[in-house]
Amino acid sequence: MPSQKRLSAILQNLLVVFHGLTLVLAFGHEHLQIPAILEFFGRMHPLILHFPIVLLLFLALLFWNPKIRFLENKPFSNILFLITLLLTGLTVMAGLVLATEEGYERDAFYLHQWTGVVLFWLSTIWYLLWEKEIYQGAKIFSLLSIILIIITGHLGASLTHGEDFLLGPLMKEKNKTQVSLEEALSYEHVIQPILEQKCVSCHKASKQKGDLRLDGAAYILAGGKNGPVIDINRAEDSHLLHRILLPIEDEKHMPPKGKLQLTDIETEILISWVRESAFFDKKLVDYPEESNLFRLAKNIFTASDGKNYDFPFASSSTVEKLNNEYRVIQAIYPDAPALRVSFFGKKQFNSKALDELDKISEQVVELNLNNMPLTDEDIKKISRFNNLEKLFLNATSLTGNTLGHLKNQKKLQSLSLSGNPIKESSLAELGQLSQLKNLFIWNTGLSGQDIERLKKSMPDTKIETGFEDSGERYQLNPPIIQAQNNIFSDELEVSLKHPIGTVSIFYTLDNTKPDSSNHILYQGPFKLNKNTTLRARAFANGWLGSDEKSSSFFKSGIKPVSYQLTFPPHKSYPGNGAGTLFDQEKGDEDFGSGKWLGFQDQPFEIIIDLDKGKQVESIAFSLLAAEGSHIFPPKQVEIWTKGETGEWTLIQADRPNQPNKLRNRELLLLEYPITGQHPIQIKAVLKPVPQIPKWHPSAGQKAWVFIDEVLIN
Template sequence: MLKISSIRSILESTLFIWIGLTLIITIAGNALALPDWLQVVGRSHPIILHFPIVLLLIGLLFFWIPGIDKKPEIREMGELSFLAGCNFAGITVLAGLILAQEEYTGEILTWHKWGGLIVFAGCVLLYFYRSIKANLIRLSSIALALAIIATGHWGAGLTHGEDFLLAPIQSNEIEVIPLAEAEIFGDVVQPILQAKCVSCHKEGKIKGELRMDHIEGLQKGGKSGPFVLAGDFENSMLIQRINLPEDDKKHMPPKNKAQLTDEELLILSEWVASGASFEQKLVTLPAKNELYQLASVKFEGNKIYSFDAADLDDIQELNTSFRSVQPLFPESPALDVSYFGISAFQPESLTDLKKVKNQVVRFSLNKMPLAGVDLTFLKDFTHLEELQLNFTDLNTDQLNLIFSLNTLEVLAISGNTIDKQSLSNLAKMTSLKKLFVWQTGLSDKDQEMLKKALPETIIDFGFDGKGVIYELNSPIITQSEMIYQDSLELKLSHPIPTAEIRYTLDGTEPDSISGKVYTEPIFTKSTGKIIAKAYAAEWKGSKSSESIYIHSGIQPTESVLVNDPNPKYKATGVATLFDLVKAEAPNHGQKWLGFQDHPMVLEVSFAKENNPKEVSLSLLYNEGAHIFPPSKVTIQGLENGKWQLLASTSPEVPSKGAPARSELMNMELANTNYEKLKITLTPLSRLPKWHPFAGDKGWVFVDEVIFNE
């Protein structure tokens, strides 16, 4: 059996082995090529690190035992415990240095790494100089204990997150975000990523070179490719990995981690399908969009209604061309009723709603002509919480009836005159959470009285414009179709009727001087892009709205693609270019032809004496997905057996990325004396330096080629 002295000698000797190896790996860093089997040692770091912590702390306690110098047996036990702890500390540090060479990086790693080295060095020094003054040893033991605790804290932060230690005592209050302010990524997608993905893809631990704790890392992607590509499931790494079988080693999250729920899977998929925007507001999506329906529920308080749902046949019957009756959110028995179309409004139709009087929670009659209309039916709406009656010409009796509805939480009566009697009754509606009283004739004194009477109510008295200049909303462009045959009507509108709308049809930005003033619908028979901005006194000009319009023009008699599109983006082949169906920008994997390794070379022929003079190319730009303008576009005509150049251009390379968007390139031909045309679109050979994947090949995406006289 080994004697105590022999054990001590062996432990002291092995200690120098760990010191030497630690110095070698620390100095050599990533330049040192380690065999794969050592990864097993490195990954044992979280397992063995508990041994040195316990042994070192026990050993440090022995330094504090009074009169230990007179108790050699106890002193020897403490020294051996401490020496064993030093050895395990050396092994742990070595394993940690090996593990750090895998996929860990960042400031927390640096603190944890050097903290571990300091603990190892400190315990070695403390062991070999344990015979110096007792007071100095005790002070050193305190410093070493603090270093052990700090290093352990940084290690926990590296594994579980920076707020892991204090999370239990931090506030768990969740901020309620209004639906109108909710962002698709920040408020819907990012919480899912934070809960299920960030622990393995954050500062200090960046698996696969993908960092997910900030937007820049997501936009950059990882070593396996882009994190997301708008509308492209096949090449979006996120969609690839979450849909792999759980037993697949590339499945995310790993099978030993909490998995995504079916709803979370659907939300992430719909986010990519709808454009994978990092800035888009949720309310900009169509109400029928599946992502909107999934996500919008969480931003309205998620109130649960216990009353029975209305009969589906009744709801279907109540939906007309002038009235909408819809569930408040999917699967809810609560109903949202809205009227629209002033000319179609029939007051007697209000009595139809008695079929759903117990289910109506929101009711909007904004801008309906309600002067003299009997509104007593509203008393039968037993669960009515929100009533919208803006600019409805209500009289005093009608207002006082409304003010008697004690179930209301939100009331909007802007544009109706409130007299003193009505004001007194309004001031008694203490159940209101929100009140909108724009342009109601209330004086400053009346407003102050109402604020004091309803201190818990958010009251909106409207915009007074005192010294503040706001930016106008962009104009709304309305067109029945994007690709048309005969003529097309373009309408421009703005929520503020007095706003002046200026526009251009040549692709240039309109301004308050050069842009043409919109006064009536625009009729066009050409192909182009309309860009519009709104201007008004004491307001900042709006951002531009734009939309392309394409005249279907001349159809070729023959067409052939010299080079096939990439198999991933082949749509229906050459027929795609002439089907007169405009592809959507976010879903570029569906109806776009994509070219990367070879140019798009299209040869077309036309019926005699029907040669076009103008060519329009409908292109997709999405820099984040490597889809750029062509580096060069040439159009050649075959004349007497030789190809002659008829038009050429080299579009400017974008200086920054922008969301997926359709663009139109118009080119006029030098003459029409040709037998056939050859159109060549050359992809960008190298992405620009500002791009995260600078030097990679670019893509060219096209969905329509239009020919006109």
């Protein structure tokens, strides 16, 4: 018994010491220089914290369950209680030491720190009340201690694993937004979820290992203490790829050993995204079909949104034989037995081509016969495709008299009949297709009265009729701009097209918006002989005018004698140095293609030497705007010239218009006159926007200026 008392006294004295040390660390750990041995102790925090949690919960169970008389052995229970409190104190002190390491945000750590400290205090009070046999008070403090264990544990898990770690799975399901493949963005809907699950727990606002955050596009672009994590110009050198491809045993491998690892598919997706320019605002469907990222991401969406088909795969040899120049058969998504069949070549089509599909009739779920010369009898053949879901019969000359044969196609959800001379007598046939969810009957010749009758007979079907006199109108697609190149030396022919041949195309060549009061009516190909920003829109009666389509064309007239950049471009977007600006190779919307120079921390400033006596009329800059990727027009442009007198003269100072919302990527042309001068040197300065404006998700970050050509005329 005396030995137990001595041990209890020693433990009580240690407990007092631990409380003192805890107070010192709680209020002063930010100002302490922690030796290596204490860093080792601090990193034991995740290991030892489980002991006091289990023991405190165990003591609470004993305390609240009168049937368990374990605590009646006072000497033993006293020592167990003290050991539990000492372990709690050690855990709190280790956590406070761990907080001195880099990578933890003070504000996020604050609550976890003090709930841990208060837990230590409350559990000590619980012990003191129990020892003095004030059991009612001890019960209250035991309950408060258990509540704090839960709160402290939740805050700690949020620090380590991410906010709302405990409720994350429930909240994820509640807030999960279903996005179709057509609407999915490569970063937001494919890359970001992977980073959130596997990387953000260590790279977020509250815990920035390596000064790196991966919880937003702005932070990914900013990089960490080792520089940018993505090198678009040399994808294989990207820090992100280097870390995830290291062997898992390597201490620099990410995610660290012991954390949830990337799957093979996730790794391949990240690699493909970086290699394909790491777009932050690009839709998946805008990637080419042969893109590895598109192929992998498409699998993800079809795996979550796609259907499970219960019919077998068609023979690959059969599908291969049925494919030809005029008929394309392909799976609706990889590893699916369901097939999509599309016909091309109106002159080559005949009804036998449908008979040939009998071998795969069970697998065909989408059939596109647009513009094929069908007869009403062909509908009987189509009705043999029992799993058909979508049927496209636009502009096929059908009258609709045999459409009733499709009534047994219970899986048919969408039918397109636009552009066919559907007869009033066919309404009864159409009315039998009650299984349809969508019916498209644009330009079929049916009267408004006929359509109203049809809607009454098909109340559960959404019937699309195009423009109606009710006032509902549909928007035209923008016109297509065609030219051999965007850079020319003498003149360039440009043509405009639109898939609807009856539209009127309005365009401007002075960078103003084309509308009914300001336009040139397109009547055929035209030629350009100077720097031009072409803006075009399509209009037609009964339709909303299209969105604008624009393109910039550049005339390259005067070649400089020499040129020199005052500041080098950012190391992630160096292009081919200053030579990129005069190589007459126009960059596209892919700013990581190597054809663009990027500037962020320093302005773009170039000094150009010209032949003496050469008259200069203008200087122009080909720029990229992509606000979603932090690429803005320059905040300020300055044009200086130097004549034979040797003095620099500021001849232009401009502040280009800035966007007030996220827009699609756009190629810009900024042109400035240099009238009546024969300069021997020109200096151009383009200053990036120092802080992205408040409306942007990454407000306050530095913007970029991207330039690919300088043209002097």
